[in-house]
Structures are given as C-alpha cells and as structure tokens.
Amino acid sequence: MSFDYSKEFKMIAEAYKKAGGNEKTLINNKFGSIVINENRVLGKNEINGFHVKHESIKEGVNVKIFIDAKVKIEFPIHLCFGMLPKEGKQVINSEFFIGKDAKVKFLAHCIFPNAKHIEHIMNSKVSIGENAEMSYIEEHYHSESGGTFVYPKLRGEIKKGGKLFEEFRLTRGRVGVLNIDYEIEQNEWSVCDILTKVYGKKDDRIEVRESLHLNGVYAAGTAKSRIVLIDNAFGNVLGEIEGNAAYTRGHVDCHEVVHGKGAKAISTPKISVENSLARVTHEAAIGRINKKELETLMARGLTEEEAVDVIVKGLLR
Amino acid sequence: MLELKDIHYSVERKEILRGINLVMGEGKIHSIIGVNGTGKTTLAAVLMGLNGYKPSRGEVLFNGKNITNFPTTERAKLGITLAWQIPANFEGITVREYLSIKKNSVEPKKALKLVGLNPDLYLDRTVDENLSGGERKRIELASVFSIKPKLVILDEPDSGIDMASISAIKKMIRSFKKMGASVLLITHSERMARIGDSVALLCNGKIVKEGNGKEVTEFFRKHCKECDHIGEIEEEILK
Numbered sequence: 001m002s003f004d005y006s007k008e009f010k011m012i013a014e015a016y017k018k019a020g021g022n023e024k025t026l027i028n029n030k031f032g033s034i035v036i037n038e039n040r041v042l043g044k045n046e047i048n049g050f051h052v053k054h055e056s057i058k059e060g061v062n063v064k065i066f067i068d069a070k071v072k073i074e075f076p077i078h079l080c081f082g083m084l085p086k087e088g089k090q091v092i093n094s095e096f097f098i099g100k101d102a103k104v105k106f107l108a109h110c111i112f113p114n115a116k117h118i119e120h121i122m123n124s125k126v127s128i129g130e131n132a133e134m135s136y137i138e139e140h141y142h143s144e145s146g147g148t149f150v151y152p153k154l155r156g157e158i159k160k161g162g163k164l165f166e167e168f169r170l171t172r173g174r175v176g177v178l179n180i181d182y183e184i185e186q187n188e189w190s191v192c193d194i195l196t197k198v199y200g201k202k203d204d205r206i207e208v209r210e211s212l213h214l215n216g217v218y219a220a221g222t223a224k225s226r227i228v229l230i231d232n233a234f235g236n237v238l239g240e241i242e243g244n245a246a247y248t249r250g251h252v253d254c255h256e257v258v259h260g261k262g263a264k265a266i267s268t269p270k271i272s273v274e275n276s277l278a279r280v281t282h283e284a285a286i287g288r289i290n291k292k293e294l295e296t297l298m299a300r301g302l303t304e305e306e307a308v309d310v311i312v313k314g315l316l317r
Numbered sequence: 318m319l320e321l322k323d324i325h326y327s328v329e330r331k332e333i334l335r336g337i338n339l340v341m342g343e344g345k346i347h348s349i350i351g352v353n354g355t356g357k358t359t360l361a362a363v364l365m366g367l368n369g370y371k372p373s374r375g376e377v378l379f380n381g382k383n384i385t386n387f388p389t390t391e392r393a394k395l396g397i398t399l400a401w402q403i404p405a406n407f408e409g410i411t412v413r414e415y416l417s418i419k420k421n422s423v424e425p426k427k428a429l430k431l432v433g434l435n436p437d438l439y440l441d442r443t444v445d446e447n448l449s450g451g452e453r454k455r456i457e458l459a460s461v462f463s464i465k466p467k468l469v470i471l472d473e474p475d476s477g478i479d480m481a482s483i484s485a486i487k488k489m490i491r492s493f494k495k496m497g498a499s500v501l502l503i504t505h506s507e508r509m510a511r512i513g514d515s516v517a518l519l520c521n522g523k524i525v526k527e528g529n530g531k532e533v534t535e536f537f538r539k540h541c542k543e544c545d546h547i548g549e550i551e552e553e554i555l556k
Binding site for chain 1: 365367368388389390392393394397398399401404405406407408409410414418419443460461464
C-alpha cells in the first residue's frame with residue numbers, strides 16, 4: 001500500500017465523501033483503490049488480482065488497470081478522480097483489462113466541488129475477457145457553478161460470454177456540459193447493460209450516445225437512459241443498437257422528462273439488424289412529468305413541487 | 318361530511334355530470350354504481366379537484382366548508398384522497414418510501430399487512446410495472462390508509478384483479494370505516510356496491526336512484542345492464 005498522506009489527499013477524500021463515497025475505503029487494505037487529483041496519483045491500494053500502472057502526463061494521468069484471470073474481487077474497487085482547483089483541465093486515459101473468468105466491480109467518483117471552469121476528459125478502453133464480468137458505476141459530483149465540462153468516452157470489447165454493466169450518474173450539482181460517447185463491441189453470448197442518469201438544470205447541456213454492436217450470436221444488450229431537464233437545460237440522447245448476428249437481443253430505453261418552459265429534450269433511438277434471427281427493440285418516453293403520478297402524490301397531500309421532487313428522485317435513483 | 322349540490326361538469330360542450338346531488342355521512346361507505354361511460358370517474362376527479370375538473374356549476378361541501386375551488390393538495394390536507402382505477406407507477410420509489418411520503422404516516426408494515434401483503438416481501442420492491450395489477454391496487458389502498466384519511470374515494474377498486482385481491486380490498490374498505498373514515502366506492506360491480514351502507518345509481522351524469530344495496534343493485538341489474546346510454550334512458554327509469 002502506498003499513499004501520499006498529504007493535505008491534498010485529505011481534501012480529495014473529504015470531497016469524495018461529499019460525493020457519496022465512503023472515504024474510509026480509500027485507506028482500507030481490504031479495498032482496492034486509486035485516487036487521482038489533477039495529474040497526480042495521490043494514492044493507490046493494489047490488492048490480490050488487482051494491479052495498476054500509471055504515469056502522469058501534462059494535464060492528466062495514463063492509467064492501466066488489470067484484473068487477473070479467474071480472480072473474483074470480493075469488494076468494489078474505488079476509483080476517485082477529482083479536480084480541487086476552480087479551473088483547469090484533466091485528461092484521464094484509462095485502460096481496463098479484465099482477465100478471463102474474472103469478476104470485478106468498480107465504484108468511480110468524479111468530483112469537481114469547486115469548479116468554475118473545469119474540463120474533464122475521460123478516454124477509457126475496456127477489454128473484458130471470456131466469461132469475465134465487470135460492473136462500473138460512475139458517480140459525478142459537481143459544483144453549482146455550471147462550469148464543468150465533462151467528456152466521458154468509452155470504447156469497449158466484450159469477449160465470448162463476458163458481461164459489462166455500466167452506470168453513469170450525474171444527479172447532484174450542476175451538470176455544465178456533458179458529452180457521453182460509449183461504443184461497445186460484443187462477441188457471442190456477451191451481455192452489456194448501459195444506464196445513464198442525469199439531472200440537467202439552468203443552461204446545462206447534455207449529449208449522450210450509447211452504442212452497442214451485437215456482433216456475436218446470442219449477444220444481448222440494453223442502452224437505457226433517464227434524463228430530467230428543468231429550467232433551460234437541453235438533453236439529446238442517441239441510443240444505438242445493431243443486431244449483427246443470429247439470436248442477438250437488444251433494447252434501447254430512453255426516458256427524458258422536461259419540467260419548465262425553457263427545457264428541451266431530444267431522443268433518437270437508432271436500431272438496426274443485419275440478421276433475420278436478431279431482434280432489437282426500442283422505447284422512448286419524452287415530455288413532461290406523468291400527470292397521474294403527480295396527481296396521485298398531490299392526492300396524498302404533497303404540493304406540486306414536492307411531488308415533482310419525489311418523482312424525479314425516483315427516476316434518477 | 319360531504320355534500321354535493323347540483324354538480325355540473327362539461328367537456329367540449331358535452332355535459333358529463335348533469336346536476337349531481339349527494340350527501341354522505343361520517344364513517345359511512347357510500348357506493349356509486351353505474352356502467353361504463355356514466356360519469357363515475359369524472360365524478361371522482363371533480364371531488365378530488367384534479368386539474369381540469371372544475372365543475373361548471375354547483376358546490377362541493379366538506380364538513381360544511383365550501384371546497385369547490387380548492388386544489389387537490391388542499392383537499393388532501395383536509396383528509397380527502399383518491400385511489401385511481403389504474404394506479405400510477407413510480408420508477409425507483411420503493412413501497413416503503415411510497416407508504417411514508419407524508420409525515421406522520423401509518424407504519425408501512427401495518428398498512429401492508431392490512432391489505433394482506435407480507436411486508437418482508439414488498440417493502441423494498443419498487444412501485445412499478447413489476448408489480449401485478451392486484452398487488453399494485455393493494456399497495457394503493459395501503460398508501461391511502463397510511464395517510465389516515467377522512468374521506469376515501471375509490472375508483473373501481475375491484476377491476477381487473479383476482480379474487481384474493483378483491484377479498485383483501487373489501488377488508489381494507491371495512492378498515493377505513495373502522496378508523497372513522499367515509500368511503501365513496503365507485504364501481505360497476507353489484508357485489509362490490511353492496512358493501513356500501515347506501516348505494517346511488519349513476520346514469521348518464523345523474524344520480525337516478527338511491528337506497529340500500531339490495532334495492533339499488535337489483536334495479537341496476539334490471540334496467541342498466543343492457544342500456545346503450547344515449548341520454549334518454551334515465552327518463553324511462555324514473556318513470
């Protein structure tokens with residue numbers, strides 16, 4: 001275990017806690033972890049089967065994460081990426097190598113608590129081995145300034161029988177500008193579920209592209225998004241699934257809620273099949289908060305504002 | 318407790334409710350029976366003060382207070398609540414949360430037990446399409462019970478559900494009465510309507526007959542089941 005017990009680490013751990021993370025996991029031997037602030041790795045804890053290689057670059061960090069074949073990591077591995085200053089740019093080039101038959105869950109927290117103008121670029125490559133399983137839950141915590149620019153990009157390949165569960169959440173603080181771009185190639189019998197939940201306020205801009213290529217027989221995938229837009233926020237979601245092989249199954253599920261006069265939502269499901277035995281479906285609901293949900297809660301004594309709050313919290317949970 | 322005085326309600330010049338007069342006592346179950354399209358659900362919406370359901374004429378009095386212009390939340394704060402025929406789903410909200418959305422609610426476990434659902438199996442489930450129709454209706458009644466209402470409007474609580482759920486729902490309706498609440502039970506089922514201490518027959522936007530359960534449901538069976546509701550039938554019935 002190697003750590004830089006600096007004031008900086010304490011500050012980022014504190015911000016991590018505010019973001020919903022358990023800061024104790026960052027200094028507990030049982031949990032694998034890596035903590036990055038700006039272009040510095042402040043601490044890491046490698047555990048059995050989990051290895052990290054990293055190097056600082058001018059405006060960020062290159063990180064390679066390895067999970068050994070056949071290793072099933074018992075506790076989630078905690079990743080903390082942050083920028084404590086008000087301004088700056090952070091580029092994280094990350095590569096994940098999940099060995100054959102391995103199983104791992106990552107809890108990533110991206111924290112920009114003081115952002116006035118912060119650019120966070122996350123270039124991820126994920127390779128999931130045969131019959132391996134990876135869960136990646138990414139939670140963002142931004143300041144209320146709206147000056148955060150986040151560009152998460154993911155390119156992944158899931159080998160035969162592998163599974164990827166990816167969840168992105170940005171429901172606290174202002175979004176600022178968010179541009180998600182995920183593209184996954186899936187081999188036979190692989191499974192991929194992507195879920196994005198974002199709460200846009202004021203003049204936040206949200207672009208989401210979730211793209212799954214079901215290339216191998218019996219590959220299955222869902223691209224799901226839940227976006228709530230209030231004030232003048234804008235959201236544009238593209239859910240894309242290709243069924244390129246026999247018995248592939250895919251589903252795009254987009255639900256965007258608009259509450260307020262200036263908010264705008266666009267949803268585009270794009271589905272295609274190249275094999276007569278493939279099946280890809282989509283559903284999209286876009287518009288104001290469901291009237292019956294609202295009235296039900298109001299008939300229990302909640303004001304309209306309280307009812308909206310309950311519905312939105314549920315949707316983004 | 319509740320008095321409706323000459324309630325009229327129209328949509329696009331079509332009169333859906335045509336002068337409803339009704340008096341309900343405290344702690345009583347009052348059934349309203351009628352076939353589809355007679356205005357039962359509209360009456361429920363008008364009573365709950367839902368958006369767009371303001372009566373064009375008439376008054377709604379609750380405990381002597383004129384609440385005709387009260388919005389839904391204000392009526393709910395007075396103790397009036399409604400359980401819809403097809404309850405809404407709430408993505409991401411657990412049954413536990415749904416049953417405790419209001420401060421000082423009845424303990425969720427107790428409310429679930431009353432509708433015959435095992436709290437250990439249901440409290441952490443979400444209130445969405447993964448519940449069956451019967452489960453969802455029971456949870457809706459539990460939610461109504463949890464806010465300790467004074468007047469419960471139940472819109473077709475028995476529609477589209479199995480016998481076990483119907484039995485649980487009947488039990489719950491009696492529980493409302495035991496707790497001192499009044500129930501306005503809207504149904505097209507004769508058996509369900511007979512739970513009421515009194516029954517009113519709604520036909521083409523008007524209450525055309527009131528009385529005890531046996532009397533009104535027999536009348537309903539004889540005159541209403543084959544009715545095509547073109548707007549003249551109530552005159553014949555009244556003769």
